Amino acid sequence: MSTGKYDFSIAIGGAAGQGIATPGNIVAQMMARRGLHINAYNAYQSIVRGGHIFLTIRARDDFSRSHGDKLDLLLCLNQDTMDRHLDLMVSGTRVLFNSDDINPGTPASGVELCGLPISELTDNSRNRLVQNTVALGAFMHLSGLDFEILEESTRQRFARQGEVVVEENVSVARAGYQYALENFTPFPIPAPLGEKPLAIWTGNDALAMGGAAAGVKFYAAYPMSPSTGVLHWMAKNARDLGIMVRQMEDEIAVANTVIGAAHSGVRSMCATSGGGFALMTEAIGMAGMMEVPAVFINVQRAGPSTGVPTKTEQGDLWQALGASQGDFERVVVAPFNSLDAFNTMPELFNLTDQLQIPGIVLSDLLISEGTSTVDPDLVDVYPEINRGELITESTGSKEYMRYESTESGVSPRALPGLEGHIHIVATDEHDENSLLISDEFTDPHKRRKMVEKRARKIINLENMVPSPSIEGEEDADVTLVGWGSTYNVIKDAIPMLKESGIKVNHLPIKWIVPLHKKTIEELLSKSNKTIIVENNYSGQFARYLRSETGITADGYIRKYDGEPFAPHHIVEAVKEQLAGKTKISVPYQEIMV
Amino acid sequence: MTITKELGGSAPIELTPKDFKGLADPDWCPGCGDFGVLNALQRSCAEMGIQPHSILTVSGIGCSSNFPGYFNSYGMHTLHGRALAVAGGAKLANHELTVIVTGGDGDGYGIGGNHFTHTARRNVDLTYLVMNNQIYGLTTGQISPTSSVGMKTKSTPFGSVETPLNPLTSAIMNGATFVARGYSGDPRHLSDIMKQAIQHKGFSLIDILSPCVTFNRDNDHSFFKQRVNKLEDANHDTSDWKAACELAMEWGDKIFTGVFFQREGASTLEQQEPVLRDGGPLIKQMNPLTKEQGSKIINALM
Numbered sequence: 001m002s003t004g005k006y007d008f009s010i011a012i013g014g015a016a017g018q019g020i021a022t023p024g025n026i027v028a029q030m031m032a033r034r035g036l037h038i039n040a041y042n043a044y045q046s047i048v049r050g051g052h053i054f055l056t057i058r059a060r061d062d063f064s065r066s067h068g069d070k071l072d073l074l075l076c077l078n079q080d081t082m083d084r085h086l087d088l089m090v091s092g093t094r095v096l097f098n099s100d101d102i103n104p105g106t107p108a109s110g111v112e113l114c115g116l117p118i119s120e121l122t123d124n125s126r127n128r129l130v131q132n133t134v135a136l137g138a139f140m141h142l143s144g145l146d147f148e149i150l151e152e153s154t155r156q157r158f159a160r161q162g163e164v165v166v167e168e169n170v171s172v173a174r175a176g177y178q179y180a181l182e183n184f185t186p187f188p189i190p191a192p193l194g195e196k197p198l199a200i201w202t203g204n205d206a207l208a209m210g211g212a213a214a215g216v217k218f219y220a221a222y223p224m225s226p227s228t229g230v231l232h233w234m235a236k237n238a239r240d241l242g243i244m245v246r247q248m249e250d251e252i253a254v255a256n257t258v259i260g261a262a263h264s265g266v267r268s269m270c271a272t273s274g275g276g277f278a279l280m281t282e283a284i285g286m287a288g289m290m291e292v293p294a295v296f297i298n299v300q301r302a303g304p305s306t307g308v309p310t311k312t313e314q315g316d317l318w319q320a321l322g323a324s325q326g327d328f329e330r331v332v333v334a335p336f337n338s339l340d341a342f343n344t345m346p347e348l349f350n351l352t353d354q355l356q357i358p359g360i361v362l363s364d365l366l367i368s369e370g371t372s373t374v375d376p377d378l379v380d381v382y383p384e385i386n387r388g389e390l391i392t393e394s395t396g397s398k399e400y401m402r403y404e405s406t407e408s409g410v411s412p413r414a415l416p417g418l419e420g421h422i423h424i425v426a427t428d429e430h431d432e433n434s435l436l437i438s439d440e441f442t443d444p445h446k447r448r449k450m451v452e453k454r455a456r457k458i459i460n461l462e463n464m465v466p467s468p469s470i471e472g473e474e475d476a477d478v479t480l481v482g483w484g485s486t487y488n489v490i491k492d493a494i495p496m497l498k499e500s501g502i503k504v505n506h507l508p509i510k511w512i513v514p515l516h517k518k519t520i521e522e523l524l525s526k527s528n529k530t531i532i533v534e535n536n537y538s539g540q541f542a543r544y545l546r547s548e549t550g551i552t553a554d555g556y557i558r559k560y561d562g563e564p565f566a567p568h569h570i571v572e573a574v575k576e577q578l579a580g581k582t583k584i585s586v587p588y589q590e591i592m593v
Numbered sequence: 594m595t596i597t598k599e600l601g602g603s604a605p606i607e608l609t610p611k612d613f614k615g616l617a618d619p620d621w622c623p624g625c626g627d628f629g630v631l632n633a634l635q636r637s638c639a640e641m642g643i644q645p646h647s648i649l650t651v652s653g654i655g656c657s658s659n660f661p662g663y664f665n666s667y668g669m670h671t672l673h674g675r676a677l678a679v680a681g682g683a684k685l686a687n688h689e690l691t692v693i694v695t696g697g698d699g700d701g702y703g704i705g706g707n708h709f710t711h712t713a714r715r716n717v718d719l720t721y722l723v724m725n726n727q728i729y730g731l732t733t734g735q736i737s738p739t740s741s742v743g744m745k746t747k748s749t750p751f752g753s754v755e756t757p758l759n760p761l762t763s764a765i766m767n768g769a770t771f772v773a774r775g776y777s778g779d780p781r782h783l784s785d786i787m788k789q790a791i792q793h794k795g796f797s798l799i800d801i802l803s804p805c806v807t808f809n810r811d812n813d814h815s816f817f818k819q820r821v822n823k824l825e826d827a828n829h830d831t832s833d834w835k836a837a838c839e840l841a842m843e844w845g846d847k848i849f850t851g852v853f854f855q856r857e858g859a860s861t862l863e864q865q866e867p868v869l870r871d872g873g874p875l876i877k878q879m880n881p882l883t884k885e886q887g888s889k890i891i892n893a894l895m
Contacts, residue, residue, distance in 0.1 A: 200895075259679060264690070376895065381886075
């Protein structure tokens with residue numbers, strides 16, 4: 001029953017170590033179980049204790065693509081949160097806080113300050129986190145939700161800690177609920193009930209599950225934010241799913257071990273962030289030269305170097321395009337969101353297996369650490385699996401050549417251990433029979449033949465994956481071109497622009513290599529004004545598009561402060577560009593996190 | 594002698610060293626120590642009756658890393674320093690393969706040093722043959738991690754001032770469960786050590802004194818011939834790691850060869866890996882998710 005009317009955002013702010021995750025998870029899970037669509041974004045720093053964490057959870061009775069623009073409820077777990085963010089709150093919103101410890105300051109008119117006298121409501125001497133539970137009780141009243149829903153969630157969450165802990169938490173939450181009932185005004189629209197319970201996941205969960213669904217049985221990693229969630233999912237599910245998970249000494253070992261396992265015939269993958277990906281690049285070239293299929297995920301964060309480890313950016317496009325020395329074949333794909341990331345994994349594995357080339361996934365912190373709901377019926381964990389031309393049984397007496405120069409360029413791949421198919425794979429240039437060409441003399445004709453053999457494999461690549469298409473009205477004033485994770489926020493911005501009378505459509509690009517040049521040229525030739533949106537400073541995709549197609553956009557929207565775009569950033573940028581004020585808009589980040 | 598090892602279910606047949614001759618002829622310099630290593634491995638594998646197709650040789654980059662091309666088995670000629678990392682993945686994905694890693698001192702102890710440390714402590718069942726010539730040969734003569742103090746090379750025209758790395762004590766400290774030294778000038782003895790190393794369940798290192806006749810005139814055959822002493826004659830207990838380290842540190846009038854240290858019965862990584870407990874090698878467990886597995890991971894999100 002999507003009415004599109006319910007659109008509620010709560011932000012929870014505090015310091016690392018104050019237990020933001022627990023109330024955040026409980027709120028998200030209660031909403032998801034009601035069938036409401038969730039999109040959550042957590043702004044944090046690379047510290048375990050202290051700093052400032054700001055978790056935004058948006059719940060809608062319609063598809064929730066981004067964390068949105070507005071807040072309805074601010075839950076302050078410390079004074080810092082109150083001081084930083086009170087000015088974000090406008091008339092009609094509520095601010096929940098512990099009135100024992102936090103001085104609320106002066107809000108805008110119409111903001112309801114909901115102070116909770118924690119020490120009066122409960123014995124907080126033993127557990128400082130008790131304010132979070134009291135606040136959750138108050139949240140239930142404000143959202144028009146029955147207390148029993150929270151009670152059930154609380155009982156489930158604390159069940160393992162024993163009856164005493166469960167009862168204590170329930171009674172504390174009830175005290176918060178009761179106090180709110182007597183003292184605070186609930187929001188005018190209570191949280192509705194959706195069609196059916198929704199699943200909740202992060203983008204890293206989705207990438208890992210997509211790998212598992214694709215038949216990955218070997219996963220190696222070196223921990224690196226924001227990719228570590230993939231490792232955690234894999235490790236947690238390793239035994240149940242028969243996936244071997246190995247933590248290695250560095251990302252060089254990760255990539256090389258993955259290629260070793262892939263050469264033995266097991267679908268293998270790894271995930272890292274830009275710095276780790278830099279260490280992996282030589283091995284990615286090895287996969288290209290040896291023609292070993294494997295998948296490397298780069299969850300981008302703000303760079304360069306250590307950069308801003310807990311912030312998002314789309315700054316590694318050219319790193320992926322240029323990963324490793326030399327000229328070789330690869331696939332590079334930038335999924336749009338969690339569900340797309342999930343679906344991309346089996347698709348990419350099928351491609352890399354069929355073409356015997358490395359595959360690179362460009363995710364980013366926004367997708368990978370973002371939490372969202374998904375209709376569980378849309379998560380196909382039994383996708384089609386195509387392992388390409390694999391020889392698994394000994395056949396005939398014909399002399400086997402691993403790199404036989406076939407018409408398609410793809411040479412049937414025998415796995416080590418098979419009788420009658422002994423061969424070497426080498427990082428040195430080699431002939432069809434694997435002999436290194438430098439073992440005789442560096443034969444230029446053989447070198448050319450082998451370069452062309454490998455290149456033939458991807459001649460047809462564009463037809464193997466879906467081409468991009470315009471989403472939205474055909475006859476638009478503006479075409480917004482995005483790639484990867486900007487998909488969701490652009491989708492949210494378009495109806496807002498329409499409300500202001502601006503017709504905007506969207507050309508989202510997922511496949512970076514292959515880039516469907518002709519299709520993109522055709523589609524953009526009809527555009528009245530093309531604006532490229534990306535989360536980096538230099539316009540990496542704009543430069544790539546120009547280098548591949550000659551297309552120069554009419555305008556650019558870029559953000560490189562570490563925080564993702566909010567829908568209104570896009571809206572305002574499009575407006576200022578239509579007004580002729582600028583060609584490059586750099587939206588201002590209002591929320592200081 | 595024919596030792597039968599059950600590998601890949603293939604029937605044991607009589608093999609000769611010629612069965613292990615690779616597609617290419619070695620392009621090593623005449624007199625290179627590596628010829629002795631190649632001969633010794635061919636002899637070892639033939640005598641052990643290991644079928645060529647059940648062996649995977651993995652190398653890095655350098656003169657000695659050209660090895661897989663000269664040896665008849667499955668082979669991977671990988672990146673400089675990365676052989677152990679690649680070999681570990683290949684072995685874990687198919688532990689029915691006999692995986693032999695070959696390379697040089699620069700490849701293994703220098704650029705690949707991190708993998709050397711960690712592969713040893715993980716006790717992956719690999720046999721690592723390091724052809725140690727104490728020099729970078731393929732780049733025409735610069736110091737390596739095992740070059741002696743005072744050695745003059747193109748990168749150290751006034752003599753090296755760095756203390757050389759001791760591969761054997763390093764390996765023992767890192768948790769390797771089989772640590773030996775061989776000499777390529779005595780292929781028969783080397784072959785005996787190789788057979789023990791291949792038979793050993795776990796990570797085995799054989800550091801092989803394999804002279805570079807072109808770029809290292811300090812440590813040539815005449816240097817080693819008068820110094821090499823077999824440990825078998827020294828009444829050494831291979832379970833005693835302290836004694837092993839002391840003997841491994843000897844680098845004067847006497848340089849010992851043989852098995853310095855062996856820890857038997859230590860679990861290999863493959864034996865401890867949970868997903869390999871119930872079935873055969875990982876490569877034979879490539880099933881798509883079952884209905885039960887699929888529902889379980891979806892339900893975990895609800």
